[in-house]
Amino acid sequence: MSTQTTDVAIVGGGLIGVWTAFFLARRGQRVTLIEKGVVGEQSSGVNFGNLRLQGRLPGQYPLSLRSQALWEDFDALIGEGCEFEQTGHLYLAYDEEEHAKLEGYAKVSESYGLAIERIGPADLRRRWPWLSERAVAATFSERDATANPRLATPAVARAAARQGAAILENTRVTAVDREGDGFALALADGNRISCVALVNCAGAWAMEIAERFGESAPVFPAGPPQFVTEPFPYRIAPSVQAIDGSVIFRQIPRGNIILAGYPRTAADPQANRAPVPPAKTLAAMRALARVAPMLAQCHVIRVWSGIEAYLPDMIPVIGPSETTPGLFHAFGFCGHGFQIGPGVGLCLSEMILDGATPTPLDPFSITRFRTAATVSEKFRKEFD
Amino acid sequence: MERSQAQFRRVARRSGPPVTLSFDGRPINATAGDSVLAALLESGAFVRRLEFGVEPRAGFCLMGACQDCWVWSAAGGRIRACTTSVSEGMELFAEPQDMAGSRG
Amino acid sequence: MAEIVIIGAGPAGISAAELLVANGVKPILIDEGMRAGGQGYRRPADDLALDMTKLMGSEAGRYAALHKRFATLRPRIDYRPQTLVWAIDGKRLHLLRDGRTETLDCDSLLIASGAMDRIAPFPGWTTPGVFTLGGAQVALKDQGCLIGSRVAFLGSSPLLTLAAKQYRAMGAEIAVIADTTPFSAKLAAMPALLGAPRTLLRGLWYMAAALRTGIPMLHGVTPVAVEGDGRVEALALRDGSGRERRFACDAIALGYGLKPETQLADLAGADFAYDRDFRLFLPKIDGFGRARPGLYLAGDGVRIGGADAAEASGALAAHAILSDLGRAQDIAAIRPLARRVTRLRDFQRGLARAFAWPKEQIAALPDTVTLCRCENVTIGEVRAAMTKALGPVEVNRVKAMTRCGMGRCQGRVCGPTLQEIVAAGTEQGGEAAGRLRGQAPVKPIALAAAEEPA
Numbered sequence: 001m002s003t004q005t006t007d008v009a010i011v012g013g014g015l016i017g018v019w020t021a022f023f024l025a026r027r028g029q030r031v032t033l034i035e036k037g038v039v040g041e042q043s044s045g046v047n048f049g050n051l052r053l054q055g056r057l058p059g060q061y062p063l064s065l066r067s068q069a070l071w072e073d074f075d076a077l078i079g080e081g082c083e084f085e086q087t088g089h090l091y092l093a094y095d096e097e098e099h100a101k102l103e104g105y106a107k108v109s110e111s112y113g114l115a116i117e118r119i120g121p122a123d124l125r126r127r128w129p130w131l132s133e134r135a136v137a138a139t140f141s142e143r144d145a146t147a148n149p150r151l152a153t154p155a156v157a158r159a160a161a162r163q164g165a166a167i168l169e170n171t172r173v174t175a176v177d178r179e180g181d182g183f184a185l186a187l188a189d190g191n192r193i194s195c196v197a198l199v200n201c202a203g204a205w206a207m208e209i210a211e212r213f214g215e216s217a218p219v220f221p222a223g224p225p226q227f228v229t230e231p232f233p234y235r236i237a238p239s240v241q242a243i244d245g246s247v248i249f250r251q252i253p254r255g256n257i258i259l260a261g262y263p264r265t266a267a268d269p270q271a272n273r274a275p276v277p278p279a280k281t282l283a284a285m286r287a288l289a290r291v292a293p294m295l296a297q298c299h300v301i302r303v304w305s306g307i308e309a310y311l312p313d314m315i316p317v318i319g320p321s322e323t324t325p326g327l328f329h330a331f332g333f334c335g336h337g338f339q340i341g342p343g344v345g346l347c348l349s350e351m352i353l354d355g356a357t358p359t360p361l362d363p364f365s366i367t368r369f370r371t372a373a374t375v376s377e378k379f380r381k382e383f384d
Numbered sequence: 385m386e387r388s389q390a391q392f393r394r395v396a397r398r399s400g401p402p403v404t405l406s407f408d409g410r411p412i413n414a415t416a417g418d419s420v421l422a423a424l425l426e427s428g429a430f431v432r433r434l435e436f437g438v439e440p441r442a443g444f445c446l447m448g449a450c451q452d453c454w455v456w457s458a459a460g461g462r463i464r465a466c467t468t469s470v471s472e473g474m475e476l477f478a479e480p481q482d483m484a485g486s487r488g
Numbered sequence: 489m490a491e492i493v494i495i496g497a498g499p500a501g502i503s504a505a506e507l508l509v510a511n512g513v514k515p516i517l518i519d520e521g522m523r524a525g526g527q528g529y530r531r532p533a534d535d536l537a538l539d540m541t542k543l544m545g546s547e548a549g550r551y552a553a554l555h556k557r558f559a560t561l562r563p564r565i566d567y568r569p570q571t572l573v574w575a576i577d578g579k580r581l582h583l584l585r586d587g588r589t590e591t592l593d594c595d596s597l598l599i600a601s602g603a604m605d606r607i608a609p610f611p612g613w614t615t616p617g618v619f620t621l622g623g624a625q626v627a628l629k630d631q632g633c634l635i636g637s638r639v640a641f642l643g644s645s646p647l648l649t650l651a652a653k654q655y656r657a658m659g660a661e662i663a664v665i666a667d668t669t670p671f672s673a674k675l676a677a678m679p680a681l682l683g684a685p686r687t688l689l690r691g692l693w694y695m696a697a698a699l700r701t702g703i704p705m706l707h708g709v710t711p712v713a714v715e716g717d718g719r720v721e722a723l724a725l726r727d728g729s730g731r732e733r734r735f736a737c738d739a740i741a742l743g744y745g746l747k748p749e750t751q752l753a754d755l756a757g758a759d760f761a762y763d764r765d766f767r768l769f770l771p772k773i774d775g776f777g778r779a780r781p782g783l784y785l786a787g788d789g790v791r792i793g794g795a796d797a798a799e800a801s802g803a804l805a806a807h808a809i810l811s812d813l814g815r816a817q818d819i820a821a822i823r824p825l826a827r828r829v830t831r832l833r834d835f836q837r838g839l840a841r842a843f844a845w846p847k848e849q850i851a852a853l854p855d856t857v858t859l860c861r862c863e864n865v866t867i868g869e870v871r872a873a874m875t876k877a878l879g880p881v882e883v884n885r886v887k888a889m890t891r892c893g894m895g896r897c898q899g900r901v902c903g904p905t906l907q908e909i910v911a912a913g914t915e916q917g918g919e920a921a922g923r924l925r926g927q928a929p930v931k932p933i934a935l936a937a938a939e940e941p942a
Contacts (some may be wrong), residue, residue: 038885039878045888113410150888158877167878229434230454230896230932235478254434278575278582278928282589285938299932301896391617391719391739395658396538417533430616436864440718440786442616444861444901446623446630446838447527448520449604449749449895452861453934462934469522 001190003137006032006166006350009185009195011173011209012046012202013037015149015338016330018156020199022078025355027165032166033157033191034173034185036288040153042203046306048224048248048260050239051145051339052115056087057315059363060340061112065342066359071145074152078159082152087250089144090128090238092135093303094292098138098243104141105243113379115140123262130235130294133240146239147251149338154343176212197326197352204269204309206317206331209367215322217317217331217369222383223267223274223305224260224261227281231255232298246287257298259288264380267307274305310334314376318344318364320351328352330365335382336375387478391442392425407455414470416423421446421453421465424476431455432478456480490813491593493581495573496600498526499795500787502558504598504809511810514919516566516592518573518583519663524558526602526787527622527880528795530629531555538632539860546690550795551873553822575928576755579782582928591767596782596809599753600802601789603746606904608643609847610853612714613742619649621743630786632677634660636739640723642711643743643776644669644843649694651741657811662703663737666725668744669710669844675899678839683831687794704735708851713899714740746792747904751839753790756928762919765837766792767845769923775826776808777801784808797832851912859909860902862895867909874913881914882922883907896932899924 008024010017013035021033035041053073056064075081084150093099106116117140124131124138147311161167175186176198187195200209204221236251261284267274281303289296311317311332321327328351330344337344343359350357394454400416408427414423421443424431430440431453443453453465458475492508493589494501506887509513525531529551532538541548562859568585573584581592605620619627621643627633629672639655640663641648652662676697681688709729715722717735723735754760758771758779760843770791773779777786784805787798804825811817855868873889874878881887883893883906892906893899898905903924910921 013491036884038880041885087543120576154878154889161877228894229935274791276928278577278580282582282938285935286935286940289935289938297460297934299462299896299934300505300929301932302927304900310604333544383663391636392627392631393634393635393637395628395661396532396536398632399535399537400533400534415535419631422627422633426633434614434861434864439614439615441614443619444623445604445620446626447604448931449897450620450861450901454896463664475771478492 001192001193003194004032004318005185005194006030007195008032008197008199008249009034009143009183009193010199010201010208011185012331013039013157013167013169014042014201014203015040015153015155016344017199018153018160018202019342020201020330020348021165021167023346023349024157025160025165027349029353030158030164032168032195033160033173034168035186036170036172036205038169039167039236040150042307043306043333044341045150046226046304047149047335048226048258049146049149049250049338050089051140051147051246052089052239052241053144053339054091054109054116054139054141055121055241055243056336059360060315061108061261062359063330063340063343063347063361065112065114066346067340068143070346071147071339071370074147078155078286079159079162080155081156083148083252084145085253086143086145086344087154088238090240091139091301092242094134094242094244095136100190101243102137102318103138106123109141114141114143116182116312128238130292132291134291134295140238144239172336176209180326197236197328198330199330199348199352201330203331204267204331205308206309210329213321213327215321215323215366216269217332217366218312221267221269221307222264222310223307225265225276225284225303225305226258226260227300228259229257229295230301232257232295233292234281236376240291242287247284247291249288257288257295259284261287264358264383265305267305272307274307276303276305280384281295308335309360312356312375316364317366318361319366320369325333326336388452390426390428392422398438403470403472405470405472405476407476408465416470418470420455420463420468420474423470424465428473430478459469489514489901491595492593492596492598492809493592494598494600495677496526496602496787497521497558497567497569498600498602499529499554499799500600500789500802501526501598502554503563503799504600504786504806506557506561507616507806508809509561513810514565514728515689516568516594516748517572517720519569520572522569524567524569525555527626529554530626532630536632538629539891540629542657543629547795549630573752573929574930574933576752580738582619584933584937587934587937588932588939596784597756597812598784598805599638599756600787600798601749601752603748603788603792604900605743606745607739607773607860607901607906608744608844608850609857610611610711610713610890611831611857612716614858615716615720616646616718617716617720618714618742619684619906621651621741623748624651624741628654628658631785634658634739635741636720636737638737639739639741640737641665642723642725642854643667644846645745646691646741646839646843647696647706647743649698653694653697656703658930661760662728663723663735665698665703665705666709666711666723667697667705667707667843668709668711668846668849669842671727673844674702674842676706677766677838677842681835681842683838687835694788706733708820711721721810735743737792743749745840745843746776746788748789748792749900751930753785755928755930758783758785762923763841764918767847767907767918778808786869792835792836793829793833797829800832802829804829845904847908850908859905860892860895861896862901863888865892870906871913874910881910883910886910887924
């Protein structure tokens, strides 16, 4: 039984944890990341892979844009690829009401400097001939991109390790306590870790640490029902999303089409299971065939889901603990954490090392749950 | 697909009506009840080219498990050759034909 | 009235249906194929002039009987051919028939989904003209065709000599019967094989017949490569004494025994356990084939045992279904069935030593060999992924990193080999490599299949 002393302990080896470890280690901090399974095993590894800039929550844009620059520099920064592609993102409206919504999103995006193209019905079919008549209007954001979530987190973890971070996989934290101005973590293997700062990015399991320090957030688990098809002739370049939530899909250069749909499925973090009801798969198949009829004979070969952490107001918790100096939270990314992952890691490293980050993160404070949580309209739409 | 010496060798005749189908534009003579795969492999055609390389494939398990014998149909469908019987006038291809519109 | 559904119309499914009908139940029998019989007892279409009596040899009697029994049974059951069960959600089955999906709710579910060949790759195994051993038999029984004119039989299985014998009887030249298991292993396994003397004798008879007809028969071979430019032209191997041998041929039948198709059992919620003799993860069942309440597994789809074991285990499962529905069952009828199933399934353990899965040969395969034929992933790519820092050491993670097992067949062909490559890479043994997780759909389904009726 040994005690390891480190500057920063990070609990949770998802995308947030490994990026935080990377940025801290790069600035010379001793970092230990503790992951109960293997890095990127949960939400970080099973999500859709969208690096979407259109249609984000307005307060998230500074973080989002900062993060996108890091994704765009991934290979140089990390030393490995993650199949990053600047595909652009196509947002589809099926009627006038949705069209108005698209316009609203577009204005917000533009106010943060994003270049958004508005496309009417004639141009839609000219530019994307595979698109059915169902889409009456669309907005296209050129800077949006996609990447392979299965590859990203392990690659960043390796880069963090090369910078000197210790990455402990298959290691469970059994207890966390205040120790002087820092923290002491007990591990399941009997070892202990002493640290000055502690980052809680344990995803659907983050409440255990938050509650230990007298904080709370109404986190609940759910999963994105997804499927992938066989390889099909490559025709669909952008990442595509219907604003009504019925389909999000993209085609990778190998030809497979990946689709995520709503409503979300139930997920069980204890049993580590998130089964996909076949009825949801069928609904998603119908929705995809209606918007891209050329895919009618494309075959689904596998479904999957995963365990993501959600909050009822559909925005994450990012920021310092309200009760405990030196503790930082980053969890509950409500299914949109992939894109902002690197930005969150960078901001956390700045908060820890510089005491502050230039990126505004007030909307994400855990203190908002002191009063009753507001329930977002998005929440009502995306779940059943 | 180049025409070459047939892979399959028929040793038992079928007594059903003849069926003509085409594969990559060339006529294939078969008998009702033949599987598409048997008809192709008896006539000297292969079945497809792997998407991730150029190597030809000619099926493998012949019982619908390995999924290595899917062919394209002019009617827009896709057919697993070993578990589908031939039908008159089928127009099949080893590679995808031009689909609605070009890439976008 | 409880809805009892049987998936699979081979000997196990048919025997189960028979017993249920005899007890006044009308089960639904779902068959992916066009005609009942499964794989081993495939019945060709009536218009194919194939002498099945001659082809089935000593099994001709049982074969004919099974099909006669099914003909009698058919009007008394709800038989649904050409129907695929693509997903199972609790008690709800999701079916695909005529290109459209539909659902079926059941109370008791018996899965008798049969088996497929177990394959180990080697250089050139994806060349057109290489088929599975089972496939070589299907070509003959179902289509009246030989897979080639001069055929090599390679792998390790009692079916190698049986299939070669059938092929020779139908006019094929047999290039070689090449078994990767040394003859000494067969001798050593003899005591275990005495448990099924009739089967053992049959196997020896086939082997003797092959030798008598001058077919080269080698044991303890190591496959070296398939030679040929875009098609099979020869099989190169090293024989038991290490000598390089080359056999001109135009087709190769490749197989290392059978493995149960357990995807549906997985979706239905069966638990799995690693079997060290077979080096496979198999569903956990009790002596009757019960996997969990309301879920029963029988035949080669749960444990390889051959047609006789399939029939007996199908009947046993039916007994269990009836008993669980409150109908007392006759112990005197059950005991002999249970004994037969146990004896025949145990026999397979001896066979697994006499005809061994070549795990050492697999570990020694060069990096250039294709491992996943769907996604074109080589053994080298898998090994490289595993040796990276924080690299995967478990099959599902290896799959996620390398795409091996991510293709249309979802690991049916490459799965067992992937398991061995991962086990060899971690030096922790086969079980630690993990089990490929099953997900719907069990076979590819087109988007158009989800269309609702107008």
